[in-house]
Amino acid sequence: MTTAQLTKSFPGLERALYEELGKEGQLKEFREGEIILRKGQFIRSAVLLLEGTIKLYQEDEDGGEFFMYYIQPGEACAVSMICSHEQETSSVLATAATDSTVLLIPLSCMDQWMSHYKSWRQFVIQAYRSRYQELLNTISEIAFRNMDDRLEFYLRKQVKQFGKIIRFTHQEIANDLNSSREVISRLMKKMENNGWVILHRNSIEWIKDDFNAA
Amino acid sequence: MTTAQLTKSFPGLERALYEELGKEGQLKEFREGEIILRKGQFIRSAVLLLEGTIKLYQEDEDGGEFFMYYIQPGEACAVSMICSHEQETSSVLATAATDSTVLLIPLSCMDQWMSHYKSWRQFVIQAYRSRYQELLNTISEIAFRNMDDRLEFYLRKQVKQFGKIIRFTHQEIANDLNSSREVISRLMKKMENNGWVILHRNSIEWIKDDFNAA
DNA sequence: AGATCTGTGTAACTTAAGTCACGCAGGCCT
DNA sequence: AGGCCTGCGTGACTTAAGTTACACAGATCT
Incomplete structure (x- = not known):
């Protein structure tokens, strides 16, 4: 060294x-x-x-x-x-x-x-x-925060760390947040409907680019 | 000094x-x-x-x-x-x-x-x-824990700090745990029924003395 | 191709916790 | 005494989250 x-x-x-x-x-x-x-x-x-x-x-x-x-x-x-x-x-x-x-x-x-x-x-x-x-x-x-906020926060951390393609399954995210797969899937779908992400198999694409706003 | x-x-x-x-x-x-x-x-x-x-x-x-x-x-x-x-x-x-x-x-x-x-x-x-x-x-x-566990944990902390008479109102406890007064009252009543505490006005008496067990 | 596995979507239900509404009791003030 | 305030108890309801159950699609294996 x-x-x-x-x-x-x-x-x-x-x-x-x-x-x-x-x-x-x-x-x-x-x-x-x-x-x-x-x-x-x-x-x-x-x-x-x-x-x-x-x-x-x-x-x-x-x-x-x-x-x-x-x-x-x-x-x-x-x-x-x-x-x-x-x-x-x-x-x-x-x-x-x-x-x-x-x-x-x-x-x-x-x-x-x-x-x-x-x-x-x-x-x-x-x-x-x-x-x-x-x-x-x-x-x-x-x-202080609910699951949806926490999930958003979590995803932003991943994006900051690894970029806009988040290579995690819903199950892995659920584990990290000490929640369950179904809950994450549900919330994630809501985010997709809101146009924040695109859901793929084995990965999630973060497309909301106003990277500061709540 | x-x-x-x-x-x-x-x-x-x-x-x-x-x-x-x-x-x-x-x-x-x-x-x-x-x-x-x-x-x-x-x-x-x-x-x-x-x-x-x-x-x-x-x-x-x-x-x-x-x-x-x-x-x-x-x-x-x-x-x-x-x-x-x-x-x-x-x-x-x-x-x-x-x-x-x-x-x-x-x-x-x-x-x-x-x-x-x-x-x-x-x-x-x-x-x-x-x-x-x-x-x-x-x-x-x-x-990882639910409100009832957290409340118990909280009360034990108070006992350790100030003794068996906990001079707090339910409202104050609710604030500390970021919960609501009614929830605390309910859980507290359950604890009283289980013989862990005696509820007074403005204070709670901790009477469960196996101070280690869950 | 068919079989299998893994990841996801979703409906139906349960449970924990938060909220609303009200009653009541004890202390305190006048 | 009568009135009032604060703290507590409780039922009824709502909401967020966890659970159960199942369907299905894409990937992989043979």
Whole structure:
């Protein structure tokens, strides 16, 4: 891992920190669909995402999985940073939404770098901030909004992440929203009638392009 | 503010850090019901809670308030730490559930202390971790559980916080759970029939003492 | 081609939760 | 006492969402 490569994903860090990252970090690849972090798993290193997309879920005792947010290249998995500091286990599920490359940082480095590098402190704080914010958004959605709003919100997230062709089945969407296939089909049909989407087999095409309005 | 007093609420910090806390921190009192942090407000200092209880809400655009968790003495408001680092505004509402004393830390100290004091780094990380965890719990609850479970969970939180006499009206509980008074009254009646609570005017008595079982 | 599987559409029904309407009891004020 | 306000109880109804059941179309396999 060269400094140049790291700079692309994680701009603005101190020169010496890039070298540490390259020296201490361990590269690991995950294929689409693989589980990166399982609920209840111990974590021995912080996870920085170099390439790909990670999908974060909250898991229920009885099999439910609730999608919370995506992690982008250049971002870190806040849970991994949190857990790596004590002997606590992950309470979330992280999977590779696409083939992904991550950099694993031994937890022993975390505290050292915190004291040495201002940019690392900022990076960590920023990681927490944005993840915390995502959770707040998620709470807002499920506490205050109905299924139709939430579905729209969900679809917009996919479009932002992967483009206007959303390659999910209704069943997969239902799982992500902790709803049922029929409900999603119904709402989706309504959206199609409103001219927001075109429904295909195995995919949905987002055609509403006023990308801001409610 | 003497080191002795600070030690009581925040044990295990470095000696020099206590002095800094005493020197830089500014005491502020809030009376029960007062708003400590409003949604959209700028934050110029981190908030550490010395005495009392702070109640944290997620606020909706149209007036809804959704209770998320309590902050205890010795804990910090994670949002305030997050926000103080950039020009972002608070996205939550914090009120004093009881008369409270807080210590305000200028944001300029945050980064300095982060690099100098290991115990401060741990404190900050710990603050993030526990708050993040609270949000995850909250999400679990509203994503996977029905109102009756959520109400039970809510009441248990109150009992843990304030004891077996819960001094809330049904209306206030309904607001906290983003539900309606009638629904809460109904569920509460069911709980009374099951022998879990005794309902009084303006208060609820929790009498189920197997404090672990579902 | 025929058989099978997976994803989608839809009607009919159930259930949880929210809403409307009203009654009533206890506290408080005059 | 009489009047009034606030909090609670409850029945009747509406609505959102989950469930059951089935039909059908396109893809894949043989």
